[in-house]
Amino acid sequence: MSLDTACELDGLEAALSRLPPACAALRQASLRYTIDETMLTALTPPHAPLPEALSGAVLKRRVEFAAGRWCAREALRRCGYTGTADLAVGRHRAPCWPGGYLGSISHCHGLAVAIAAPAGSLTGVGIDLELTMPADTARSIAPHIATARERELGAALGSEIWTTLVFSAKESLFKALYPTVGRYFEFLDAVAEDLDPDRGEISLRLATTLSDRHRQGDVHRVAFALADKGLVTRCLAREAPAAR
Numbered sequence: 001m002s003l004d005t006a007c008e009l010d011g012l013e014a015a016l017s018r019l020p021p022a023c024a025a026l027r028q029a030s031l032r033y034t035i036d037e038t039m040l041t042a043l044t045p046p047h048a049p050l051p052e053a054l055s056g057a058v059l060k061r062r063v064e065f066a067a068g069r070w071c072a073r074e075a076l077r078r079c080g081y082t083g084t085a086d087l088a089v090g091r092h093r094a095p096c097w098p099g100g101y102l103g104s105i106s107h108c109h110g111l112a113v114a115i116a117a118p119a120g121s122l123t124g125v126g127i128d129l130e131l132t133m134p135a136d137t138a139r140s141i142a143p144h145i146a147t148a149r150e151r152e153l154g155a156a157l158g159s160e161i162w163t164t165l166v167f168s169a170k171e172s173l174f175k176a177l178y179p180t181v182g183r184y185f186e187f188l189d190a191v192a193e194d195l196d197p198d199r200g201e202i203s204l205r206l207a208t209t210l211s212d213r214h215r216q217g218d219v220h221r222v223a224f225a226l227a228d229k230g231l232v233t234r235c236l237a238r239e240a241p242a243a244r
């Protein structure tokens with residue numbers, strides 16, 4: 001790992017610990033990993049071998065998968081879960097969480113994180129780590145993920161950070177809503193309408209109805225924390241969203 005990468009990961013880890021407080025039941029676990037066979041073996045317990053579908057994948061993909069699952073098991077353990085669910089890969093790549101629990105996984109260039117919580121009043125959770133996009137990537141991706149008005153909203157942060165933040169917030173929203181929507185939906189199906197940098201919160205309003213439970217106008221708040229070269233977002237979906 002180069003010095004630059006190590007610094008980026010230090011920053012992302014610090015950002016994870018600066019996320020605004022969540023609901024009391026939520027637990028988080030993170031792990032730095034390196035791409036090598038020893039790490040892969042250490043992260044893969046006998047009761048949950050890598051899925052067959054990954055047997056032909058490159059080592060990087062196998063290690064990041066194993067690191068994400070390691071964090072998921074640890075987050076579940078911190079919730080009080082004592083079972084040995086294998087956290088299989090479900091439909092549309094979503095992890096299969098044990099009955100009564102929700103969770104989410106992200107991995108990014110050597111850092112993996114997972115959050116988990118008993119289902120309770122939450123209907124889904126989502127977490128996402130991203131390194132800040134280079135300027136040319138941000139420029140080309142922005143029109144596909146955000147309306148002109150959204151692009152204005154966070155312009156003061158600089159277009160690279162703001163585009164990365166909107167992208168990540170919407171990925172966290174996707175992960176949090178997936179268990180109750182059950183299909184892919186588009187980045188423009190949710191629109192950033194409010195940004196509170198001091199609180200570390202961005203509000204996303206659904207621009208379309210995604211399912212009976214997720215209707216146009218629902219507002220979902222996404223927590224975030226910025227690092228020097230990246231950021232983390234986290235979305236907790238509840239039965240009754242903030243507003244319609």
Ligand SMILES: CC(C)(COP(=O)(O)OP(=O)(O)OC[C@H]1O[C@@H](n2cnc3c(N)ncnc32)[C@H](O)[C@@H]1OP(=O)(O)O)[C@@H](O)C(=O)NCCC(=O)NCCS
Pocket residue numbers: 064065066068091092093094095104105106107108127128129170171173174175176178179184185186187188189190
């Ligand atoms: C699924 C997706 C959000 C993953 O994000 P990513 O930045 O590529 O990668 P991350 O490391 O942050 O997250 C990957 C993890 O997300 C989880 N994930 C994948 N598909 C998922 C789904 N359908 N539901 C919930 N979690 C999912 C998995 O745990 C995956 O890791 P794994 O494959 O090792 O198990 C992204 O690839 C995607 O398909 N986005 C399109 C849909 C979308 O975001 N729409 C925006 C709506 S506003």
